[in-house]
Amino acid sequence: MSFPPPSRRSAVAPFIAMDVLAEARALERQGRRIVHMELGEPGAPAPQAVRAAAERALREGAIGYAEALGRPELRRRIARHYADAYGAEVSPERVVVTTGSSGAFVLAFLAALDPGARVALTAPGYPAYANILAALGLEPAFIEIARETRFAPTAAALEAAHRQRRLQAVLLASPANPTGAMIESGELAKICAFCAEAGVVLVSDEIYHGLSYAQPCETALTHSREAIVVNSFSKYYAMTGWRLGWLVAPEGLVRPIERLQQSLAISAPTLAQIAALDAFEATAELEAVKAGYARSRALMLERLPQLGFDDFAPPDGAFYFYVDVSRFTADSAAFCRRMLEEAGVAATPGVDFDRARGGRAVRFSYAGPEAEIRLGLDRLANWLGKSGDAAL
Ligand SMILES: Cc1ncc(COP(=O)(O)O)c(C=O)c1O
Structure with a gap:
């Protein structure tokens, strides 16, 4: 054991979305092109x-x-x-x-x-x-x-x-x-x-x-x-x-x-x-960014159910879908790891948000650029064998 040992109060859970990001970045360093749907970070820069x-x-x-x-x-x-x-x-x-x-x-x-x-x-x-x-x-x-x-x-x-x-x-x-x-x-x-x-x-x-x-x-x-x-x-x-x-x-x-x-x-x-x-x-610029989220949200509302991700409450705001994935897995962390490695799509397992029940849920963020969200959905369709048109 190292001395001094870490305090009990520092024993907080890791923020798994950040761990997923680190794995995604490691794959990118190996030359893979990853679609980021794990982070709640606007794709747009700060207003001009x-x-x-x-x-x-x-x-x-x-x-x-x-x-x-x-x-x-x-x-x-x-x-x-x-x-x-x-x-x-x-x-x-x-x-x-x-x-x-x-x-x-x-x-x-x-x-x-x-x-x-x-x-x-x-x-x-x-x-x-x-x-x-x-x-x-x-x-x-x-x-x-x-x-x-x-x-x-x-x-x-x-x-x-x-x-x-x-x-x-x-x-x-x-x-x-x-x-x-x-x-x-x-x-x-x-x-x-x-x-x-x-x-x-x-x-x-x-x-x-x-x-x-x-x-x-x-x-x-x-x-x-x-x-x-x-x-x-x-x-x-x-x-x-x-x-x-x-x-x-x-x-x-x-x-x-x-x-x-x-x-x-x-x-x-x-x-x-x-x-x-x-x-x-900067309201005009920011409302244009928001209109992009609204389009991505509409696309997700249409496409997620076609992929079998149909168990969610349509989100009122923010830029996330929290989807029950029990039909695919009871271990969302392993599911997200496979999704990242095999489909090249990063998403956050529900255990980050709900320690007891999150093994059956995944959070998809649509905060990134619209074209990336579309590509992510295409890749998921291919991965799940649901006819998509993007190469993995
Ligand atoms: C609900 C919620 N509150 C707070 C934060 C922290 O944000 P910040 O410290 O960047 O204001 C986040 C970040 O994702 C969040 O989702």
Whole structure:
């Protein structure tokens, strides 16, 4: 055993999508052409105006630290976004700029919860949630969701979990990863009411807002002043590597979050903060990117069932399909490995999102370029012997 041994809290599960990516890259180094449907990363670059603003800022001078809570212009602009997009009034003082939404979760949990607190989250759900909770000494309370409720968590299920053993917080996302499911407005209102009445902290991950295909997204702030809302420039704004996100906190948590941020990160990246101001003006470009996702989604809706991948709830938003593959396998990790090696298509096994039931599910991302999604579907058709036209 090495000394010092790793801490117990570092024993978090690997993020399997990243492992699949590493295997795919290894095959690419051997000369294979791989279609990437494993990662939730926009195929498009950051908006042109964002990149131009970053170039200007680099030419003009030093990029120093920013204020721990974020550059005031950006905090004001984010606050205005709530008025523009949702008709919700948010004071800039409640906005904190973070290192992606990932940084926002760490700040929110540290500021709002003591060690050992129980946090409800869905299974399937975004794998990093449980890993962040584990690393911070918090206890995940998994709420199983299924196709019957269109993979949306309900207030009733949360109340039942709370009755069984007291929850200190609820963490949910709408649209969600890996299912693309959205919580409909009435249910979201009930969840917010339950949290307020029971004194449970609600953390609403709104990172996929802007990427919904049937109805507009609704912020938890519409129903609750106490909710902690987390968002990011990574998805709709196509700025994953800029590592920029934000949270909206209740007034009483802002100063604790500021103190934590001062010591944990000092500030979110200044260059990204300067450039991100322009992301809010790039609507035409970003809506064109979104129209591409909508076309890929329609193609997937049509073609996946023809391939035998017919057990899924049509996703409301984000850029994923979470498909039950029990008719092919009970070991989705092995299935995805074969799919990668034999068909040259990378996808993420469900065990990443649902440790108990994910062996029977696969997540396909359609965030990449449209032509790649089409090629991926053709390859899968060939692989499964369902008449496709692409060479492997
Ligand atoms: C649901 C969800 N939340 C949060 C994140 C983290 O994103 P970032 O830290 O880039 O904002 C992701 C990334 O895929 C996600 O899917």
